[in-house]
Amino acid sequence: MALQMAEERFAKMFNASPNPMAINRFRDGHFISVNDSFEKITGYSRSEIADNTVASLNLIPNPKDFHNMLKALYKKGGITNQEISLQGKTGQQYVVLLSAESIIVNGEKCILSIITDITERKRIEKEMARLDRLNLMGQMAAGIGHEIRNPMTSIRGFLQILMDKEDCINYRKYFNLMIEELDRANSIITEFLSMAKNKPNQLxxxxxxxxxxxxxxxxxxxxxxxxxxxxxxxxxxxxxxxxxxxxxxxxxxxxxxxxxxxxxxxxxxxxxxxxxxxxxxxxxxxxxxxxxxxxxxxxxxxxxxxxxxxxxxxxxxxxxxxxxxxxxxxxxxxxxxxxxxxxxx
Ligand SMILES: Nc1ncnc2c1ncn2[C@@H]1O[C@H](COP(=O)(O)OP(=O)(O)OP(=O)(O)O)[C@@H](O)[C@H]1O
Ligand SMILES: [Mg+2]
The missing domain is CATH 3.30.565.10 (Histidine kinase-like ATPase, C-terminal domain)
Structure with missing residues (x-):
């Protein structure tokens, strides 16, 4: 009686869990049961999953992930939060944490797997890291840009004064070149600064x-x-x-x-x-x-x-x-x- 209750409780938990879950036979890897969340994430219905294995559905296309999963199962008898790439029916990719334990179902050794989808979390983390870098770079750029621009402005000013002097008339060509180069450097700094700044855009x-x-x-x-x-x-x-x-x-x-x-x-x-x-x-x-x-x-x-x-x-x-x-x-x-x-x- 106690056992039946436990099984009922397990079945309820299994089916209602927001985490995708699956039970596979240890002997040949065949799926015995999956929950609704598992159907949802993979895009396969229970009938499509039946009689298949993780390999036959190519759910874990990365050979390294697949190998590590098997190694952990055979060597340690279980897996705790192993990060793997999961591929659904239409090729959609997820980053998930996989945990697995062996359990006995109807007297047969099986593997119970639980998945946590961290695709969105990963994406946000990456985006945050990128924004952090952009932000830091923007601050650096603003600082450096300022320090470099000021002396450049002075140099440009003096070049212009010299250029108009009688003594320098023969070197006009070079003065023009120097000023052009300075302007080019200045425009690179401007572009660089514009990257991080959230200035209103002229569209x-x-x-x-x-x-x-x-x-x-x-x-x-x-x-x-x-x-x-x-x-x-x-x-x-x-x-x-x-x-x-x-x-x-x-x-x-x-x-x-x-x-x-x-x-x-x-x-x-x-x-x-x-x-x-x-x-x-x-x-x-x-x-x-x-x-x-x-x-x-x-x-x-x-x-x-x-x-x-x-x-x-x-x-x-x-x-x-x-x-x-x-x-x-x-x-x-x-x-x-x-x-x-x-x-x-
Ligand atoms: N079409 C491409 N084919 C191969 N590698 C590429 C291609 N586009 C970008 N990359 C790689 O991405 C890197 C970063 O590109 P990015 O344009 O940001 O910088 P860069 O080309 O190295 O330098 P910069 O554009 O500032 O002169 C490159 O160094 C290169 O390794
Ligand atoms: Mg480039």
Whole structure:
């Protein structure tokens, strides 16, 4: 009687638990039972799950995760909060904590697994860390920018005075060059500062395709210099509230990365199209792709793998995208990388 009560209580808890739970036979790994939350997270119904195993449904596609899970089960007889990637029916990915214990069901040894979905928590943690870094960088930039700008302003002033002097007339060319270079440095600082600042953005109703058309000659010249090709394929996209200077910079930063990733002869494709009413900018290169080990660090200020890189290109893109309610994502393969910028409306 006491046992039956215990079983009833267990069954109730099992079914009602907000945590996805499953029971698998130890001998062959077959699912014996899952709860509603498990159906929900995986997207498989109980009948689709029946007679299957974790492996046959490819629920844990990462071989390392799968191996570690089995090792813990066999060696320690259980698992406590092991972080793994879980894949659902339609390929949706979750980061979950898996715990498992052996139990006896109908006289047979089984494994009871309990899952905690931490996908959202992970995402927020990552975002917070990124914002922290951006914030710190902004403060640093503001400090350094100020300290560098003041002496630069003095230098520029004196150069201008000297330039107009009789004695210096022969060196005008050099003075102009020096002033231009100073102005360039100054504009880099301005851009750098704008990244972290939440200044009001000057947005106008513009079309992405017009901005790309204006940039095309510049990009083509860039490509020719390094023996690479550019394809531009523009489909109709809705007008958007854009800051054209910032969008030009976003495009150039992504395009330059693509060019830098390719060997001579490589093709870079810039596309625009509409996907479910949303304007999308797609930039694909035929470079060597991005190593999975560093993919999480892409876009972190100062993260670079290039000798001459500052690692600010994509961080600036991220902040520009943020001000345009746009989202940057990427898909990388060993034969190239595609960046997507989706302008949510
Ligand atoms: N299309 C790409 N193909 C391969 N790797 C890329 C690509 N885009 C970015 N990366 C990687 O991401 C890193 C960061 O890019 P990001 O543009 O932020 O900085 P950077 O290009 O290194 O320097 P900067 O843009 O400041 O000159 C690069 O160093 C590179 O390793
Ligand atoms: Mg770059």
């Amino acid at each position: 106008k109703l513009l079309n992405l395709n017009d901005i790309i058309n204006t940039l095309q000659p510049l990009i083509e010249a860039d490509a020719r210099n390094s023996n690479k090709n550019v394809n531009v394929q523009l489909e109709d996209v809705p007008d958007l509230m854009l800051n054209d200077k910032e969008i030009r910079q976003l495009i150039l930063n992504i395009v330059r990365n693509g060019m830098e990733a390719m060997l001579p002869g490589g093709n870079l494709t810039i596309r625009t199209f509409t996907d479910s009413g949303v304007a999308v900018l797609e930039i694909t290169d035929q470079g060597k792709g991005i190593d999975t080990a560093i993919i999480d660090q892409i876009g972190t200020p100062f993260f670079t793998t290039k000798e001459q890189g500052t690692g600010l290109g994509l961080a600036i893109c991220e902040s520009i995208a943020g001000r345009h309610n746009a989202d940057i994502s990427l898909v990388s393969r060993p034969d190239g990388t595609t960046f997507y910028v989706r302008f949510k409306t």
